[in-house]
Amino acid sequence: MGIEATRASSILQRIVAAVVVGYALAVTSGVMLSYALPMPSFDAVTIGILVSFIVYVCAILWAFASRTLWPMWMGLILPTLLCGAAAWLVRPGGGG
Numbered sequence: 001m002g003i004e005a006t007r008a009s010s011i012l013q014r015i016v017a018a019v020v021v022g023y024a025l026a027v028t029s030g031v032m033l034s035y036a037l038p039m040p041s042f043d044a045v046t047i048g049i050l051v052s053f054i055v056y057v058c059a060i061l062w063a064f065a066s067r068t069l070w071p072m073w074m075g076l077i078l079p080t081l082l083c084g085a086a087a088w089l090v091r092p093g094g095g096g
Helices: 002-036 041-065 069-090
Strands: none
Touching: 002 041, 002 069, 041 069
16 A cells, blocks of 8 residues: 555656646746747737746646656756746846
8 A cells, every 4th residue: 555655656747747737837928928028018928928838738738758856846946946036037028
């Protein structure tokens, strides 16, 4: 039962990481791109949304392709934080 519980926990963590953190990564990357791209607002937002779908699929693939949990979590959380910080810095009005 111990091995089965550990395996179930691993699968549950991967599902949560893919759905929740993957979504956060997709949203923050889309927002960052919509602020950072040097083009009209409508075009920048459209490209940001389109890229966010690709980012979300890549995050889901990363969550299930990673061999261990620690690199899987860090590979999703760190880019999410970096994209969020970059979006905050490049937003209209700056970071302050």
